[in-house]
Amino acid sequence: MNTIILNGSPKGNSEKCNSQIFAEQFVKDMKNPCEIKCIAQNVPKELAQYVADFDAIILILPLYIHAMPGIVMKFIEELEPATSKGKSIGFIIQAGFIETAQHKYVGRYLENLAERLNYSYLGTVSKGEAAAIYMYPKMFKKVLKLLSELGVAYEKNHAFDDEVVKKLTNPYELSKFKLWLLRLVNKVGLGNIGWHKVLRENDVMDKRLDRPFL
Amino acid sequence: MKALILNGERSFEYSLSKFSKIIEDLLKGAGYQIKTIILHEKNIGNCIGCFGCWLKKPGICIIEDDAQEVAREVINSDIIIYLTPVTFGGYSSQLKKALDRNISLISPFFGTYHGEVHHRPRYKKYPSLIGIGVFSEYNKDQAELFTNLVERNAYNFHSPSHASQVFTAGESLQEIELKINSLLSKVGVNYE
Numbered sequence: 524m525n526t527i528i529l530n531g532s533p534k535g536n537s538e539k540c541n542s543q544i545f546a547e548q549f550v551k552d553m554k555n556p557c558e559i560k561c562i563a564q565n566v567p568k569e570l571a572q573y574v575a576d577f578d579a580i581i582l583i584l585p586l587y588i589h590a591m592p593g594i595v596m597k598f599i600e601e602l603e604p605a606t607s608k609g610k611s612i613g614f615i616i617q618a619g620f621i622e623t624a625q626h627k628y629v630g631r632y633l634e635n636l637a638e639r640l641n642y643s644y645l646g647t648v649s650k651g652e653a654a655a656i657y658m659y660p661k662m663f664k665k666v667l668k669l670l671s672e673l674g675v676a677y678e679k680n681h682a683f684d685d686e687v688v689k690k691l692t693n694p695y696e697l698s699k700f701k702l703w704l705l706r707l708v709n710k711v712g713l714g715n716i717g718w719h720k721v722l723r724e725n726d727v728m729d730k731r732l733d734r735p736f737l
Numbered sequence: 738m739k740a741l742i743l744n745g746e747r748s749f750e751y752s753l754s755k756f757s758k759i760i761e762d763l764l765k766g767a768g769y770q771i772k773t774i775i776l777h778e779k780n781i782g783n784c785i786g787c788f789g790c791w792l793k794k795p796g797i798c799i800i801e802d803d804a805q806e807v808a809r810e811v812i813n814s815d816i817i818i819y820l821t822p823v824t825f826g827g828y829s830s831q832l833k834k835a836l837d838r839n840i841s842l843i844s845p846f847f848g849t850y851h852g853e854v855h856h857r858p859r860y861k862k863y864p865s866l867i868g869i870g871v872f873s874e875y876n877k878d879q880a881e882l883f884t885n886l887v888e889r890n891a892y893n894f895h896s897p898s899h900a901s902q903v904f905t906a907g908e909s910l911q912e913i914e915l916k917i918n919s920l921l922s923k924v925g926v927n928y929e
Contacts, residue, residue, distance in 0.1 A: 533785045563783075585786065589889040590827055593834025594783050600747075600830055620854050628885050635878050636825045702849050709848060718845050721792045732844070734860050735796040736809040 524681050527577040528559045529570075531584030531595040535563035541617050541656045542583045548670035549581070549615070553678045557581070562598050571601035579611045579645070579681065586618035590629050605641040612637050613645030613683060615673075619654035621705075624696045626651075646683045648673065650691045655717070666691070740764045741814040741864070742773040743807070745821035745832025751906055753820050753871055759914050760818055760869075760921075767926045772810055776831045779803035783834050790841035796859060797841055804838035812842050814864045816924055819887070823870035823903060826882030836890070843894065851892055858895045865924035866891045868901035869917070875905045898924045 528550060534540035543561070550556035562570060574580050584595050591599070614633045616626050626649040637644035656663045669691055676684035697705070708714045722728045742760055746753040761771045781804045789799035798804055811817055819836075821828045828836070840856075848857040868887030872879070880903045891899035900923035902916050 533783050534787075587784065587786075587837050588840065588893050590833065590886060592784065592786070593830050593837050596824070596827065596830035596833045600824060622853060625853060628882070628889050631885075632826050632882050635882060639825060697852070697854070702852065705847075705854065706849055709846070715846050718792070722795075725793050727793065727795055730795045732859070733796045736812045736842075737860070 524579060525577050526557045526579040526581060526677075526681075527574055528557050529574065529580060529582045529598075530559060530561045530563075531582055531592060531598070532561075533563050533592050533594050535561040539657050541653055542585055544656055544660070544667070545583045545615060545617055545650075545670055548667050549583070549674035549677070552671045552675050555678070562594055567594075567598045567601045570598060571603070575603065575605075578609065579613070580642075581613050581615065581645075581677070583615040583617070586616055586620075586626060586629065589625065590632065599636065602640055604639065608641070609643075610641070611643040611645050611681070612640065613677075614647040615650070616647060617650045617653040617656075619652065621652045622694055622697050623649035623651045623692045645681075646688070648683055648688050648691055651694070738767075738769045738816075739814045740769045740771050740816040740818065741810050742771065742818045742820055743811075743832060743835060744773060744775045745819065745829040745835070746775065746777065747822060747829050747831060748777045750822065751871075751873065753822070755910070756820055756869060756871065756904070756913065756917075759910065759917055760820070763914070763917060763921060764816070764926065767921070767928050769816070769926075772814075774807060774810065776807075776835050779807070779835075781807070781831075781835050781838065784837035784840070788845065791845035798838050800838070804835060807835050808839050808841050811839060811864065812860055816867065816921075816926070817864040818867045818869060819890075820869045821871070823872050823876075823879055823883050826876075826879035827886055828870075839894065850895075853892075855892060863895040863897065866894065866896040866899040867920050867924060868899070869920070870901070870903040872903060872905045875903070900924055 528546045530542045530546045532540050532542035536543050546559045630647040633647050634644050673687045722731050780802045782800050821832045844857040844859045846857045870883040884901045887901035900920045902920050
């Protein structure tokens with residue numbers, strides 16, 4: 524089974540790219556690590572032709588306004604349906620929002636895409652609350668370990684491991700209590716601390732609520 | 738009242754001008770000023786996920802190209818129409834990359850809406866959203882996906898109301914006009 528890992532983030536292989544970190548973690552403990560390519564650093568049509576020679580594709584992407592980033596869409600438009608059976612494709616989505624139910628639309632889209640491309644669908648793994656991984660990797664050791672376990676199990680079984688997927692996907696939805704807590708956190712401003720820190724560093728704190736297009 | 742059509746047709750396939758013309762005529766009849774932007778004629782780069790529009794130049798994307806004009810037009814409209822070929826149930830990459838650049842119109846800060854976490858609004862008022870998808874060949878699952886995506890994007894961009902409809906390229910002008918008329922009514926367009 525010859526698998527290629529695609530990083531669908533517009534940030535490509537930058538050190539600030541969470542999808543790249545996900546990709547590297549996924550292959551880290553494999554006996555024969557898969558090749559990783561970045562969509563952002565390739566010509567979409569050429570990359571689409573290149574991946575056609577692989578038995579399987581794992582596409583790792585960030586969530587951009589409830590769907591894939593524009594560059595991933597462009598790449599998808601260049602893919603041709605497989606002419607033979609036996610090829611497979613799977614997806615790993617990472618996003619800043621806590622609850623992975625927000626990936627619901629794109630998950631269904633990707634399943635439909637696999638079918639239209641004549642690929643077996645390996646599933647879509649969702650990880651929420653992932654935006655800060657590149658900034659504070661030590662705080663996300665557990666997530667990074669799970670990604671490596673996902674990769675090891677994939678190399679062995681050519682499938683996503685249900686137990687690992689479940690751990691990564693949790694929480695799927697927010698309980699009423701958690702929503703209440705979040706409202707409280709936002710009301711007292713605790714949820715803004717991280718943003719405010721960067722706004723101050725950039726000397727634009729007073730402009731944070733600007734409406735420049737009115 | 739202002740309306741904006743974002744036409745996400747792709748330069749290498751069927752034109753969506755027929756749909757655009759019908760929308761323009763109907764909205765003009767209801768007293769709207771219309772602007773249509775054919776996205777593939779514009780210079781719009783991809784969002785690079787840098788959050789510069791939130792944290793460096795709040796409200797303005799740091800990439801200086803035509804996406805800034807698109808964002809300005811969007812927020813100053815009462816209705817926005819996403820007009821696009823349906824590609825596997827989603828928008829064309831032309832439209833998608835333009836929308837990715839619109840996150841400058843919302844705030845980085847979080848709030849809870851519809852029982853989910855979303856980014857808070859930056860502006861006091863946002864346009865209503867209409868999604869119009871055109872199939873070369875109709876597919877039920879993809880039609881549902883398209884409707885769902887428009888709804889999700891209406892939540893992302895705090896649209897006060899939204900509606901969507903898919904068409905197949907071969908539908909008659911009369912059928913198209915009837916359906917678009919119904920869509921416009923759903924977001925409050927009034928012909929009186």
